[in-house]
Amino acid sequence: MSEENTNFIEKIVEADIxxxxxxxxxxxxxxxxxxxxxxxxxxxxxxxxxxxxxxxGAKCNLRFDDTNPTKEDTRFVxxxxxxxxxxxxxxxxxxxxxSDYFERLYGLAVELIKAGKAYVCRLSSExxxxxxxxPGSAGKPSPDRDRPIAENxxxxxxxxxxxxxxxxYVVRAKIDMASPNMHMRDPAIYRIKKxxxxxxxxxxxxxxxxxxxxGLSDAIEGITHSFCTLEFEVHRPLYDWxxxxxSILQTLKIQPRQYEFARLNLTYTMMSKRKLQQLVExxxxxxxxxxxxxxxxxxxxxxxxxxxIKNFCEAIGLTKYNSLTxxxxxxxxxxxxxxxxxxxxxxxxxxxxxxxxxxxxxxxDWLDAINNPEDESAGTRKVPFSKRxxxxxxxxMENPPNKYYRLSPGAEVRLRYAYLMTCxxxxxxxxxxxxxxxxxxxxxxxxxxxxxxxxVKGTIHWVDSSNCVQAVMKIYDKLFxxxxxxxxxxxxxxxxxxxxxxxxxxxxxxxxxxxxxxxGTPIQFERVAYFVIDSKTSKPDALxxxxxxxxxxxxxx
RNA sequence: UGUCCGAUGGUGUAAUGGUAGCACAAAGGUUUCUGGCACCUUUUGUUGGGGUUCGAGUCCCUAUCGGACAACCA
Numbered sequence: 001m002s003e004e005n006t007n008f009i010e011k012i013v014e015a016d017i018x019x020x021x022x023x024x025x026x027x028x029x030x031x032x033x034x035x036x037x038x039x040x041x042x043x044x045x046x047x048x049x050x051x052x053x054x055x056x057g058a059k060c061n062l063r064f065d066d067t068n069p070t071k072e073d074t075r076f077v078x079x080x081x082x083x084x085x086x087x088x089x090x091x092x093x094x095x096x097x098x099s100d101y102f103e104r105l106y107g108l109a110v111e112l113i114k115a116g117k118a119y120v121c122r123l124s125s126e127x128x129x130x131x132x133x134x135p136g137s138a139g140k141p142s143p144d145r146d147r148p149i150a151e152n153x154x155x156x157x158x159x160x161x162x163x164x165x166x167x168x169y170v171v172r173a174k175i176d177m178a179s180p181n182m183h184m185r186d187p188a189i190y191r192i193k194k195x196x197x198x199x200x201x202x203x204x205x206x207x208x209x210x211x212x213x214x215g216l217s218d219a220i221e222g223i224t225h226s227f228c229t230l231e232f233e234v235h236r237p238l239y240d241w242x243x244x245x246x247s248i249l250q251t252l253k254i255q256p257r258q259y260e261f262a263r264l265n266l267t268y269t270m271m272s273k274r275k276l277q278q279l280v281e282x283x284x285x286x287x288x289x290x291x292x293x294x295x296x297x298x299x300x301x302x303x304x305x306x307x308x309i310k311n312f313c314e315a316i317g318l319t320k321y322n323s324l325t326x327x328x329x330x331x332x333x334x335x336x337x338x339x340x341x342x343x344x345x346x347x348x349x350x351x352x353x354x355x356x357x358x359x360x361x362x363x364x365d366w367l368d369a370i371n372n373p374e375d376e377s378a379g380t381r382k383v384p385f386s387k388r389x390x391x392x393x394x395x396x397m398e399n400p401p402n403k404y405y406r407l408s409p410g411a412e413v414r415l416r417y418a419y420l421m422t423c424x425x426x427x428x429x430x431x432x433x434x435x436x437x438x439x440x441x442x443x444x445x446x447x448x449x450x451x452x453x454x455x456v457k458g459t460i461h462w463v464d465s466s467n468c469v470q471a472v473m474k475i476y477d478k479l480f481x482x483x484x485x486x487x488x489x490x491x492x493x494x495x496x497x498x499x500x501x502x503x504x505x506x507x508x509x510x511x512x513x514x515x516x517x518x519x520g521t522p523i524q525f526e527r528v529a530y531f532v533i534d535s536k537t538s539k540p541d542a543l544x545x546x547x548x549x550x551x552x553x554x555x556x557x
Numbered sequence: 558u559g560u561c562c563g564a565u566g567g568u569g570u571a572a573u574g575g576u577a578g579c580a581c582a583a584a585g586g587u588u589u590c591u592g593g594c595a596c597c598u599u600u601u602g603u604u605g606g607g608g609u610u611c612g613a614g615u616c617c618c619u620a621u622c623g624g625a626c627a628a629c630c631a
Contacts, residue, residue, distance in 0.1 A: 005571060005579085033631050068630060125629055135627060136559030170629050180560040182627045191629035210631050233562065234626050260562090262624095267568090273631095315580065317570045321563045322624055329569065329581050339594060346591095374594070405592070414590060448590050459590045526591045551593045 007318035009048060009227060012259055013056060016224075025254065026058030027223050030084070030091075031065045031098075031214070034076035034198070036273045037288040037295040038083045040309065040330070041264040047313035048227050048261065050089035061221055062091035066099045067213045069197035077198070079288070083296040087306045098208075098217050099199045105208045106160065108216060108246045109171060109190055113152045117245055118189065119144055120155040121172045128170070131177075132185045138178035139185045145174065159192055162205045166192045173212070175241065183238050187211055215239035218256040219248045226256050229263040230320065236260070264316065265324045268478045269294045270485045275494055284498065285479075289536070291544050292479040292502050302476060303522050303532035303546050305341070308334040324484055331549040335530070338549075342524040343371050343378060343517065346416065346461040347510040351390035353465060354437045357424065359387045364467065367447070369417040381513050384467040385418050390509055395460040396437060398426060405458030407437070414459040416526070420445040461526050468509045474534070475504045475545040508543075527551065 006014070017023055030049040032038065038046075053060035062084065066072050084091070112118035121144045123131060133139030147155075159169055171190035179185055189212035194205050215238070218226050226239070239258045243249055263271070270276060276293060279285050289297035299309065312333040316325050346369075365385040372378035391407070400408040407413050412422045419441035427436040444451050448459075482488075482497035510525070517523065520535040523543075530549055534542045 007570095031631090035631085065631065071630075128629075129627080132627070134559080167629065172629095182560090185627090188629050193629085207629095209629075214631085230562075231625060232631090234560085262563095315569075319563090319570075323569065326568050326581065332581060335594090344591075370590090373589095373591080403592095416590060456590090458592085461591075524591085524593080527593060551591080 005317065008320070009052060009259060009261060009318050010055065013052060013225060017056070021224075021254070023056040023058055026053065026056055026225060027061065027221065028053045028058065028225050028227060029061040029063050029218065029221065029223050031063045031217075031228075032080050033065045033068070033071070034073060034080060035068075035071040036076060036277050037079050037293075037297055039271060039273070039276065039294045039296065040266065040269070040299065041271045041294075043087065043296060043309050044264045044313050044316070045227070045229070046084060046087060046089060047310060048318065050084075050091075051310075051313075052225070052227070054089075059094060060089070060091060061094040061096055061223070063096040063098060063217060063221065065210070065214065065217075066097055066197070066199065067208050067210060069193060069195040069200075069207060072198050074198045079297065086296065086300060087309065094221075096217075096221060097199060098213050099197060101213070101217055101220055102200060102204055102208070104220060105213055105216060106206075108242075108248065109208070109212070110153065110156065111246055112173065112189075113156060113171070114149060115245070116149060116174070118152070118171055118173050119147050120152045120159070120169050121145075121186075121188075122169055124167065128188070132182065133177075135180065135182060141177050142172070142186065145177075145186070156190075159190070159206050160204075162194070164192055166194055168192065171206075173241070181234055181237060183211065183234055184241075187238060189242075211235055211238045212242055215242050215256065215258070216246070216248060219243050219252060222253070223256045224254045226258045228258060228260055230260045230322070231263075232258065233260045260320065261318045262320055262322050265322065265484070265486050266294070266330065267324060267327045267483045268480050268485065269327065270480060270494060272486075279495075284495065291474070291476045291546075301532075301535055302544060303338070303530055303549075304334055305337045305522070308337040311336070324486075327478075327548065334546075334549050335551075338522050338524065338530050340374055341372075342522040342530060344369075344373070344524050344526050345511055345514055346383065346463055347471065347508045347514075347525040348390045348392050348461070348463050349506065349508045350393040351465075351509055352393045352396060352434065352437065354389050354391055354421075354439055354462070356387050356389070356421070356439055356441055358440045358443070361387055363387070364464075365418075365446075367417050383417060383511050383513070384464045385415075386464050386466060388465040389415070389462045390465050390468070391415075391437075391460055391462045396423070396434070398434065406460055407439075407458070411458075412456050414445075414448050414456050415441075415462050416459050417448055418446070418462070419443070419448070420450055420456055463509045463511050465509075467512060469512055469515055471508045471510045471514060471543050473506050473508055473531075473543040473545050475506055475547050477502050477504075477547045506545075524551075 028049045050060045121142045170188045172186045175184045177185050190206050193207050236258050288295050291302040312330045366382040368380050369383045395406045397408050407423050409423050421439050421441045423439050425438045429435050479502045480497045481499045488494050519533045523531045530546050531543045534544050
């Protein structure tokens with residue numbers, strides 16, 4: 001927010017404004033197809049579409065690009081809206097569907113036919129392919145390319161009336177069979193599909209293709225800047241062609257223009273919607289909102305925050321070349337956000353019992369603990385302390401190396417918010433494993449500081465052994481082990497790179513106040529990691545552990 | 558193979574033709590009741606070759622490398 005780098009998309013917009021374009025007339029759009037859940041890559045697009053509009057006081061429409069009934073579902077229409085709202089963007093009353101324009105688009109197709117710029121073609125998809133030819137040499141015209149207009153009109157009407165089977169006919173724009181751009185070789189603009197559409201039901205059995213529908217839908221809505229990813233670059237001439245060859249052009253104050261930017265690639269992350277869908281279908285993951293999924297729903301369940309995602313999108317910038325962003329950058333932005341917000345709690349994962357020799361049996365000492373040292377308004381809480389506590393096994397070493405600040409025989413550490421404690425003796429089982437520590441506390445140090453002002457280097461975390469909650473946790477790690485998931489080797493499947501340890505169940509002992517926190521609350525178990533109470537199960541003792549954004553443990557050896 | 562697009566440290570990105578900067582990562586240090594956070598420091602860069610210019614990351618040519626496209630998907 002402070003340094004304000006202007007990306008190239010913003011420069012385009014600013015150049016238009018400089019040329020006299022009224023910022024208030026700028027209109028962008030976010031056009032998802034409701035055939036799956038939104039993922040982090042879409043978040044980038046959302047930030048471009050909604051974010052750019054917001055920056056210049058302009059509008060951004062939400063339009064569902066629902067022109068292929070076979071793949072789409074109302075479930076995703078709802079989920080997508082939820083995710084965009086969660087990110088914090090709004091489309092106000094500008095919620096549209098390409099399917100709203102089916103009648104209008106049909107009319108425009110008729111118009112093209114009447115102008116001799118489109119025709120009904122009988123070629124099968126195989127023949128279509130063959131006639132189109134290959135890059136480098138011209139294709140050959142369809143035998144129907146010069147079918148009389150009246151006949152085209154009649155056939156198109158019959159297509160709409162459902163008189164033909166799927167695949168029998170297709171409507172094609174008459175452009176240029178010799179174009180070096182394959183998309184200009186008489187692209188299909190309407191095909192027959194007898195599937196049930198999630199909104200229009202069985203009203204239609206012909207559906208417009210993307211290239212025909214998209215630009216014209218933009219034009220219908222008065223979109224001025226249409227941002228999309230790089231793979232649509234070759235479609236741009238088509239985007240312009242349909243607008244410029246139909247009557248819609250005359251209705252436009254500003255002709256919409258398409259601009260492309262590079263899509264997001266993240267290390268260890270699968271970004272292909274099709275493959276994510278496969279993971280859901282094959283039950284490799286729970287569902288679209290599995291915490292291991294890069295979907296917004298999954299990230300949300302995993303404890304990611306809207307701010308973290310938006311700041312990340314801001315930080316990665318916008319270019320026209322493909323890159324592979326390190327997952328660490330996303331995690332950094334989450335840590336940044338969570339550091340300010342997450343409530344601190346104490347928990348022990350791998351416990352070792354500590355008995356405090358000089359503490360009264362049966363007594364419970366309630367100590368004050370700060371909820372968030374970075375946010376005073378988060379207040380304090382009481383933590384119980386008694387004769388027997390658990391500490392982390394890693395926080396004790398019988399033969400500590402140099403610069404080990406935690407507990408070892410004879411050493412003194414601070415139990416956070418409690419007492420200074422010294423290890424007196426170590427109890428082992430017959431295998432020589434440490435099972436219990438006998439320690440003493442300095443009763444004068446209640447709260448964590450000794451009256452004589454002596455310093456201890458290490459502060460460790462603990463829970464009361466008889467007054468704690470057993471938290472059932474799912475520890476989530478990266479779903480894939482391969483860095484670049486967009487580049488799968490020949491003969492390999494992307495599922496060959498699944499991480500077998502991406503979801504592990506474990507139990508931890510947490511301080512009792514964890515029970516009182518609502519689902520979805522981000523927690524930082526101090527010096528360990530970030531957690532969130534699972535919003536799916538809503539069980540206060542069911543936690544999601546975000547291992548990939550765990551705090552750095554910089555103690556080596 | 559044909560057309561189009563692109564190339565700045567390990568990674569992601571900045572730089573009206575005028576000192577190559579920021580962030581992540583890595584390494585070292587200071588501080589600390591979280592070995593976190595914060596703060597400080599360090600390392601590494603304009604793909605190669607030509608040209609234009611007083612001056613090129615930027616403009617031109619060329620080579621190389623990378624990507625997109627050849628769905629009745631979006």
